[in-house]
Amino acid sequence: MEKVRISDLAWPDYARRVKDGAMVLVPVGALEQHGPHMSMNPDVLLPTAIAERVAGNIGGLVAPAIAYGYKSQQQSGGGNHMPGNTSLDGQTMICLVRDVLRELARHGVRQVVLVNGHYENSMFLTEGVDLCLRELRWSGIHDFRCIILSYWDFIDEATIRTIYADDFPGWAVEHGGVLETSLMLHLHPDLVNMDLVQDHPPARFPPYDHFPVRPELTPPSGCLSSARRATAEYGELLLKVAVEGISTALRDAFEPAR
Ligand code: ZN
Ligand code: MN
Numbered sequence: 001m002e003k004v005r006i007s008d009l010a011w012p013d014y015a016r017r018v019k020d021g022a023m024v025l026v027p028v029g030a031l032e033q034h035g036p037h038m039s040m041n042p043d044v045l046l047p048t049a050i051a052e053r054v055a056g057n058i059g060g061l062v063a064p065a066i067a068y069g070y071k072s073q074q075q076s077g078g079g080n081h082m083p084g085n086t087s088l089d090g091q092t093m094i095c096l097v098r099d100v101l102r103e104l105a106r107h108g109v110r111q112v113v114l115v116n117g118h119y120e121n122s123m124f125l126t127e128g129v130d131l132c133l134r135e136l137r138w139s140g141i142h143d144f145r146c147i148i149l150s151y152w153d154f155i156d157e158a159t160i161r162t163i164y165a166d167d168f169p170g171w172a173v174e175h176g177g178v179l180e181t182s183l184m185l186h187l188h189p190d191l192v193n194m195d196l197v198q199d200h201p202p203a204r205f206p207p208y209d210h211f212p213v214r215p216e217l218t219p220p221s222g223c224l225s226s227a228r229r230a231t232a233e234y235g236e237l238l239l240k241v242a243v244e245g246i247s248t249a250l251r252d253a254f255e256p257a258r
Contacts, residue, residue: 004055004062014061015107021257023060023111023250024104025051028097028125030069030118031086032077035176035223036198039191040084042180043069047117049187050151050242057247059257060113063104066096069118075205076119076172078222079213090124097128098135105136105144111254115246116150119172147253152179154245155238163234169202169225176223177202178230179238186235199228 002017003009006024009017029044044067051062071080071087080087088096097114104112114125129146136144152171160168163178174180184192198221205217218224 001056002059004052004060006061006063009061017061017257018108021110021255023058023113023254023257024063024109025055025060025113025115026063026100026104027051027065027115027117028069028121029065029067029116030072030077030121031067031084032069032072032118033082033084033176033222034180035196035221035227037193037196037227038176038181038184039188041067041191042184043118045188045191046180046183047115047151049183050239050246051113051115053239053243054115054246054250057243058250060250063100066100069093070120070124073120073209074213074218075203075209076224077175078218078224079215081213081215082218082222093121093124094128094131097125098131101129101132101144101146102135105132105141110144112144112146113250114146114148116148119150119175122148122150145254147250149246149249151242151246154242154249155179156241156245159237159241162237163229173202173224175225176221177225177227178234181227181230182232182235183238184235185230185232186239189232194227194230197227197230198223199226201226 027047034042044065048065055062068088070093072085125148200219202225
């Protein structure tokens with residue numbers, strides 16, 4: 001099978017793949033606490049694993065992940081006050097995305113996919129892409145295209161029902177919960193310790209954000225819902241559904257490599 005990681009290629013091989021029209025997937029994550037039971041890198045490892053499988057399916061390439069992200073927010077990640085969270089200012093994130101995309105465009109890449117694994121990144125990715133497209137237009141490049149997606153948006157209703165029955169708490173409070181923990185149990189079991197999962201109901205927040213955060217609103221575990229029901233089997237199913245869904249979407253949206 002052809003290699004998919006850009007960083008594993010010598011430059012002539014990379015240049016040839018780009019010339020042949022390969023799309024490039026860029027995983028984007030964060031260094032963020034995910035509870036006492038799990039390492040701090042699921043937001044990087046999960047979109048990377050998904051991107052590599054998708055790239056294998058459709059003949060794409062995967063760039064090294066952007067391993068830092070925008071600040072954890074209380075209602076979606078527990079809050080940036082938690083130990084370990086190592087986050088970027090919004091403007092840094094925006095410029096980082098813009099620069100990486102512009103470099104890919106300079107190499108001749110014309111189809112890029114940002115595979116997001118950290119909820120809070122979304123709008124900063126949008127702005128980075130927008131600034132890059134504007135800059136490329138000024139340089140006379142009009143055929144560069146980019147897709148931004150978050151992998152959990154490809155988990156369909158049937159899969160949600162299989163895993164959560166009637167107890168799906170919503171993706172925002174899935175931070176450190178069943179989705180991420182199951183995927184990590186399947187892909188990186190050495191980075192999860194289910195004995196340390198703290199069982200508690202999904203976090204409840206008022207319908208507004210308060211700054212500075214009131215730490216008492218975040219469950220002491222740092223997770224926004226319990227990972228108790230996570231299993232490696234669920235992880236395998238979630239991975240399959242996400243990879244198939246994203247592969248199909250990209251085949252529809254982009255032209256195949258030659
Ligand atoms: Zn996460
Ligand atoms: Mn996150």
